Structures are given as C-alpha cells and as structure tokens.
Amino acid sequence: MERRRGRRRGIWAIVLLVAGGLLVLGGAIRGAMTDQHSEVVYDKRTIPSENMxxxxxxxxxxxxSMGTDGGNFEVSxxxxxxxxxxxxxxxxPLLSRVVAVGGDRIEYRRGETTLRLNGAPLDEPYILDRSRPSSVPFDVTVPQGRMFLMGDNRMNxxxxxxxxxxxxxxxxKSSVIGEDVPRPTGLLVAGGAMMVGAVAFLGGGVLGVWALVVRRRRPEPVAPVWPAA
Known part of the structure; x- marks a missing residue:
C-alpha cells in the first residue's frame, strides 16, 4: 500500500480558494450595492479642537466625503x-457648520437667545449652549456662491x-474640501471581506502548489501489517 502525499493540503487548498473567491465576490457586490458613487473618496480624521x-x-x-476630482459640493x-x-x-483645514448660504440674511442681536435667519429665529439644537448662539453681534447678507460658517461651540x-x-x-463654496458623513459601515465591511478573501485565495493557491509538489515526489511505501502468529 502507498500513502498519497499532499492529499490533505490539496483539500485545504480547494477550500481556501473557494472561500476566498466567494468573499472577494461578495465584498465587491456589497460595495457596489452600498455605494453607487464608487468614485467618492472617504477620509477618516481625528477632531483636534473644541470648536465643534x-x-x-x-x-x-x-x-x-472628500468629493470627486473636479466635482463641487452641494453645500446646504x-x-x-x-x-x-x-x-x-x-x-x-477648519471644521465648521454652514449656518447660511448665498442670498440669506443671518444676524445676531446682543441679548437674544437665537440667531435670525431671513428675519426668523433659527433653531439650532446642535450648539453647545443654546442660550448663547454667538459671542459677538453681526448682521450679514451672504453673497451668492458664498457661505457663513460657525462652530457649534459658539464661545470657543x-x-x-x-x-x-x-x-x-x-x-x-469652493473652499469646501470635505463634508462629514455617517461612518460608511457598508463599504468598510465590503473592503474587509475583500481583503480577507484575497488573503485566503492567495493562501489556497500557495497550498495547492505545495500539494502538487509533494504529490510528484516518490510515494513512501507503507509496511504491511502482518497478522500475529
């Protein structure tokens, strides 16, 4: 009897190749379904200051979202x-919030508890101290194509x-280089699946080559088991 060398390695190579291929394919499909605008670049940053x-x-x-080459942000x-x-x-770069855009009149009158946008009180639930919406008074009519920015921590x-x-x-508006977005979980999962799949596929390929090399070697004879006298 002869023992076939590399048989287990060959089986594991097939398993890894199939699993890796499925992960890469699944990740690619998930990424395409999650983000229809694959040309958009996402960037992760650490917030350095207290202004927001x-x-x-x-x-x-x-x-x-860092936009696309030659693309403009739709700022609201x-x-x-x-x-x-x-x-x-x-x-x-500076991180801030768009309070008013072209054509808006934005103002703050000392002693009031809200800004005024086009004459009406502006509700801003996101600011740190809602009773102090600005540290200084102002009255600005924003030109077209421009914007008025304020941090959420108005006192700092x-x-x-x-x-x-x-x-x-x-x-x-052309000074905008990025817009905050929710964590792109779908894309991160898809990217992770594709990376793991690629590693598994590569490992399966290496293991398969190893199994073939081992099989080409002369098989080891297996000594017969003689019955007891």
Missing amino acids: RPTYEPGDTAWF RGDVVLVDVPEWVPDG SFDSSLRPENDQGTLP
Missing part, C-alpha cells in the same frame, strides 16, 4: 464641512462671526 462641541469632542473620529444650511482657509487657519469658535473684515466673514 458637542457634535464632535476633541479626539473623536469623524468620516468625511446645517452641513458640517471641512474648509481650506489658509488666511484663517494656516496649518490645516474661530469662525465667520469673528472675521467681518474679510467679505463680512463669508467664504466661497
């Missing part, structure tokens, strides 16, 4: 955005309300 408390605490992790009131403003923050935020000397504190 309580929405983001220092040290929190936030996810951002209430959006939390990353803006590139070297004249305000020379060492990196370097934002449009404190920059009246530069276009009344407004910024062009």
Whole structure:
C-alpha cells in the first residue's frame, strides 16, 4: 500500500480558494450595492479642537466625503464641512457648520437667545449652549456662491462671526474640501471581506502548489501489517 502525499493540503487548498473567491465576490457586490458613487473618496480624521462641541469632542473620529476630482459640493444650511482657509487657519483645514448660504440674511442681536435667519429665529439644537448662539453681534447678507460658517461651540469658535473684515466673514463654496458623513459601515465591511478573501485565495493557491509538489515526489511505501502468529 502507498500513502498519497499532499492529499490533505490539496483539500485545504480547494477550500481556501473557494472561500476566498466567494468573499472577494461578495465584498465587491456589497460595495457596489452600498455605494453607487464608487468614485467618492472617504477620509477618516481625528477632531483636534473644541470648536465643534458637542457634535464632535476633541479626539473623536469623524468620516468625511472628500468629493470627486473636479466635482463641487452641494453645500446646504446645517452641513458640517471641512474648509481650506489658509488666511484663517494656516496649518490645516477648519471644521465648521454652514449656518447660511448665498442670498440669506443671518444676524445676531446682543441679548437674544437665537440667531435670525431671513428675519426668523433659527433653531439650532446642535450648539453647545443654546442660550448663547454667538459671542459677538453681526448682521450679514451672504453673497451668492458664498457661505457663513460657525462652530457649534459658539464661545470657543474661530469662525465667520469673528472675521467681518474679510467679505463680512463669508467664504466661497469652493473652499469646501470635505463634508462629514455617517461612518460608511457598508463599504468598510465590503473592503474587509475583500481583503480577507484575497488573503485566503492567495493562501489556497500557495497550498495547492505545495500539494502538487509533494504529490510528484516518490510515494513512501507503507509496511504491511502482518497478522500475529
């Protein structure tokens, strides 16, 4: 009798190849179903300051859609955005909230407990101290194509309300480089499945080659078992 070398390795190679292929295929399908705009780039960042408390605490992790090449962000009131403003923050992007957009009149009258947007009180449930919506009074009509930004921690935020000397504190929409989004769990799961599947598939391939090499070697004879005298 002869023992077939590499048989177990061959079986495991097939198992890994099939499982790896299914994981890669499943991850690709899950990713395509989760995000119809696969060209969008997501970025994970750590919040460095207190200007967006309580929405983001220092040290929190936030996810951002960084847009597409040549694409523009559709900025709306209430959006939390990353803006590139070297004249305000020379060492990196600023995280802030869009309070008003082109055509809006945004104002704060000292002693009031809300901002006024186009003459009406603005409800802002996201700010840290709802009784103090700004540290300074202002009255700004936002030009078209621009926006007025404020942090959620109004008493500790370097934002449009404190920059009246530069276009009344407004910024062009083109300065937006990212917009905060929920954690893209579906894409992360899909990416993890594809990575694990690729490793399993590669391992199955290596194991299969090893099994073939072992099988080509001369098989070891198995000594017969003689019955007891």
